[in-house]
Amino acid sequence: MIIVTTPDATEAQIQHIVDRIHEWGLKTEVSRGAMRVVIGVIGSEDVIREKPIAAIPGVESVTPVLKAYKLVAHEFRQTESLVKIGGVTVGGKEVVLMSGPCSVESREQIVSIAQDVKKAGAKILRGGAFKPRTSPYSFQGMGIDGLKLLAEARAATGLPIITEVMDTKDLEAVAQYADCLQVGARNMQNFSLLKEVGRSKLPVMLKRGMSATIKDLLMSAEYILSEGNFNVILCERGIRTFETYTRNTLDLNAVPVLKKETHLPVVVDPTHGIGLREHIPAMALAAVAAGADAIMLEVHNNPELAKSDGEQALMPQEFADLVARIRRVAQAVGRE
Ligand code: PEP
Ligand code: MN
Numbered sequence: 001m002i003i004v005t006t007p008d009a010t011e012a013q014i015q016h017i018v019d020r021i022h023e024w025g026l027k028t029e030v031s032r033g034a035m036r037v038v039i040g041v042i043g044s045e046d047v048i049r050e051k052p053i054a055a056i057p058g059v060e061s062v063t064p065v066l067k068a069y070k071l072v073a074h075e076f077r078q079t080e081s082l083v084k085i086g087g088v089t090v091g092g093k094e095v096v097l098m099s100g101p102c103s104v105e106s107r108e109q110i111v112s113i114a115q116d117v118k119k120a121g122a123k124i125l126r127g128g129a130f131k132p133r134t135s136p137y138s139f140q141g142m143g144i145d146g147l148k149l150l151a152e153a154r155a156a157t158g159l160p161i162i163t164e165v166m167d168t169k170d171l172e173a174v175a176q177y178a179d180c181l182q183v184g185a186r187n188m189q190n191f192s193l194l195k196e197v198g199r200s201k202l203p204v205m206l207k208r209g210m211s212a213t214i215k216d217l218l219m220s221a222e223y224i225l226s227e228g229n230f231n232v233i234l235c236e237r238g239i240r241t242f243e244t245y246t247r248n249t250l251d252l253n254a255v256p257v258l259k260k261e262t263h264l265p266v267v268v269d270p271t272h273g274i275g276l277r278e279h280i281p282a283m284a285l286a287a288v289a290a291g292a293d294a295i296m297l298e299v300h301n302n303p304e305l306a307k308s309d310g311e312q313a314l315m316p317q318e319f320a321d322l323v324a325r326i327r328r329v330a331q332a333v334g335r336e
Contacts, residue, residue, distance in 0.1 A: 001040070001041040001045075001048045001053070001062060001063070001064055001065065002038060002039070002040055002041075002062070002063045002064075002065060002075055002076060003017065003038070003039040003040075003041060003053060003059055003061070003062050004036050004037075004038055004039075004059075004060050004061045004063070005017070005036055005037040005038075005039070005058050005059060005060055006036075006058055006059070006060040007035050007036055007060075009036075009037065009058035009060075010058070013057050013058030014030075014037055014039075014058060016056065016057070016058070017039060017053075017056050017058055017059060018030065018039065020056055021039070021041055021051075021053070024043075024047065024051055025043065025047065026041050026042060026043035026047065026048060026051075027041075027042040027043060027228075028040065028041060028042065029042060029071070029076065029077060029230075031077050031078045031079055033078060036060070038077075038078055040071070040076040040077065041053070042071060042226070045064075049064075063075075068215070068219060068222075069215070069218040069219055069221070069222045069261075069262075070222065071222055071225035071226060071230070072218050072221045072222050072225055072232075072261075072262045072263070072264055073218075073261065073262060073263075074260065074261060074262055074263050076263070077263040078263075079263065080263055080265070081230065081231075081232075081263045081264050081265060082265075083203050083231045083232070083233050083264075083265055084203065084231070085124055085160050085162065085179050085180040085203050086124070086159075086160025086161075086179040087160070088123045088124055088160055090233055090265045090267070090293055090294050091233075091264075091265030091293050092293075093334075093335055093336050094335065094336040095288055095292065095293065095294060095295065095326065095330045095335050095336065096123050096124065096293065096294040096295075097117075097121055097122045097123055097124070097294070097295055097297065097323060097326070098122065098123070098124035098125075098126045098162060098267070098294055098295070098296045098297075099117040099122040099124070099125070099126060099296070099297045099298070099299050099319065100113055100114065100117060100122075100125045100126040100127040100298070100299060101113050101127050101128075101298060101299065101300045101306065101313065102127075102128055102131075102298050102300070102306065102307075102308040102309035102313065103127065103128045103129075103131055103139060103141055103142070103146070103306070103307050103308045103309075104127045104128065104129050104141070104142050104146035104149050104150055105142070105306070105307050106149070107149050107152060109301065109302075110127055110149050110150060110152070110153045111149075111152060111153045111156050111157075112301055113127075113153075113299055113300065113301055113316070114153035114154075114156065114157045114159055115156065115157055116299065116301065116316035116319070116320075117159075117299050117316070117319060118157045118158075118159055119320070120316065120319050120320035120323045121320075121323040121327075122159065122319075122323075123159070123160075124159060124160050124161070124162055124179075124180070124294075125150070125153055125154065125157065125159040125160070125161050125162070126161075126162045126163070126182070126296060126298075127146070127150055127153075127161070127163060128141055128146070128163060128164050128182075128308075129141050129142050129143055129144070129145075129146025129147045129149075129150065129163055129164075129174075130143060130146075130163075130164055130165065130166045130167070130170060130174070131164070131308060132164070132166055132184045132185075132186045132187070133308070138308065139307040139308055144173055146163075147163065147173065147174060147176070147177040147178070148177070150163055150177060150178075151177045154179075160179035160180070161177065161178055161179050161180070162178065162179065162180040162181075162182050162205055163177070163178045163180075163181070163182060164181075164182040164183070164184050165178075165181050165182070165183065165193070165197065166184065166187060166193075167193070168192055168193055168196045171193075171196050171197065171200065175200055175202055178202060179202070179203070180202060180203040180204065180205055180233075181197050181200065181202050181203070181204045181205070182204075182205045182207065183197060183204060183205070183206045183207060184207050185207045185208060185209050185210050185212075185237055185272075186209070186210075188206065188207060188208060188209035188212055188216070188217065188220050189209060189212070189216070189220055191220075191223055194206075194220055194223035194224050195223060195224075195227050197224055197229065198223060198224040198225070198226065198227025198228060198229045199227050199228065199229070200229060201229075202231070203229075203231035203232070203233065204224055204229060204231065204232050204233070205232075205233045205235055205267060206220060206221055206224065206232055206233070206234055206235065207235040207237045207269070208234070208235060208236055208237055208239070208251075208254070210237075210238070210239055210240045210248060211239065211240050212239070214254050214257055214258065214261075217234060217254075217258075218234075218258075218261060218262060221234060221262070221264060232264050233264065233265045233266070233267050233293075233294070234258055234262070234264050234265070234266050234267065235266075235267040235268070235269055235296065236250065236251055236252070236254045236255060236258075236266065236267070236268050236269065236273070236287075236292075237250075237268075237269040237272045237273055237296075238250045238251065238269070238272055238273030238274065238275075239251050246274045246275055246276060246279070247272065247273075247274065247275020247276070247312070248272060248273055248274070248275060249273075250268070250270055250273030250274055250283050250287075251273075252268070252283075252286055252287060252290045254266075255268060255287065255290040255291050255292055256290060256291055259291050265293040265294065266291070266292055266293050266294075267292060267293065267294040267295070267296055268283075268284075268287035268290075268292040268294075268295055268296070269295075269296040269297075270283035270284045270287055270295070270297070271296065271297050271298040271309070271312050271313075271314075272298075272309075272312070274312075275311070275312045276311070276312065277303075277311065277312055277313065277314060277318075280297065280312065280314060280322075281318075281321075281322045281325065284297065284322060284326060285325060285326065285329050288326055288329045288330050288333065288335070289329055289332075289333055291333070295326065297314060297319060297322070298312060298313045298314070299313055299314050299315070299316060299319045300313035300314075300315070301315070301316055303315065
């Protein structure tokens with residue numbers, strides 16, 4: 001439900017509206033525009049419907065959000081959400097680069113890659129300690145030891161960390177080390193996990209499931225926001241189509257559609273989206289042109305020895321060259 005206040009509503013009236021809604025056991029989200037204040041009401045639709053909200057002084061209109069997703073909808077929050085990861089803001093003018101190896105493999109590997117990507121312009125270190133692998137016989141990640149090495153790489157470079165949490169039972173441990181939790185494509189509809197990360201204080205990067213529609217992605221994000229965590233970034237990482245030449249089909253359509261539908265920032269992951277090293281730069285540049293707020297790129301200092309996703313990892317120099325080109329495209333589309 002969206003409440004719009006009258007243009008002449010006083011601060012006292014606005015506060016009274018908010019207090020009254022809280023008394024009814026509902027929550028609020030206040031967005032201040034130039035003329036009017038928009039108050040989103042969060043809670044059971046049935047409870048909201050029976051309350052005489054329109055009778056409160058200062059209320060001009062009360063409108064239900066008709067879409068299935070509500071808190072993530074742009075109607076609910078008119079401004080663009082800025083999500084802070086460590087000291088880095090995602091969703092503002094700057095196109096943020098998040099980078100690192102697919103998996104943390106050793107202290108030397110993660111610290112060296114973190115230093116390389118930082119030097120090239122990455123603002124966030126992304127590396128996996130708990131890895132969702134298609135085969136149970138593939139490397140499953142270093143687990144807690146990997147988290148500790150990520151923390152060492154953060155101490156060495158100052159870069160905040162994004163890392164994946166695959167299971168509710170690991171959340172407490174991952175949250176001790178991470179600056180942002182990643183929910184991977186395979187867990188996009190793990191509703192127990194979504195609710196748990198929704199109760200966390202940490203930001204969450206939610207990756208689109210490989211067979212999920214844009215609406216499915218938004219509904220999954222709604223689970224996280226409905227638990228009180230509005231610090232969510234959506235990640236387009238490619239979907240399954242009939243095409244087999246590439247690992248996935250990067251759905252750049254999702255970028256402008258998501259920017260219209262939701263206030264949440266949008267990240268594009270061309271690495272998993274195309275899965276072929278030589279074509280990643282083209283898709284990264286296209287993602288920036290399409291309006292991505294951040295780009296996620298896997299980088300490895302020795303891809304032929306990588307324990308996961310070596311064939312799609314950029315070498316540090318390739319990453320640095322790409323960053324220079326990303327900067328030029330970002331400037332061309334009015335970003336930094
Ligand atoms: C990853 O980011 O390393 C990863 C496994 O991605 P996805 O969940 O998109 O497959
Ligand atoms: Mn990977």
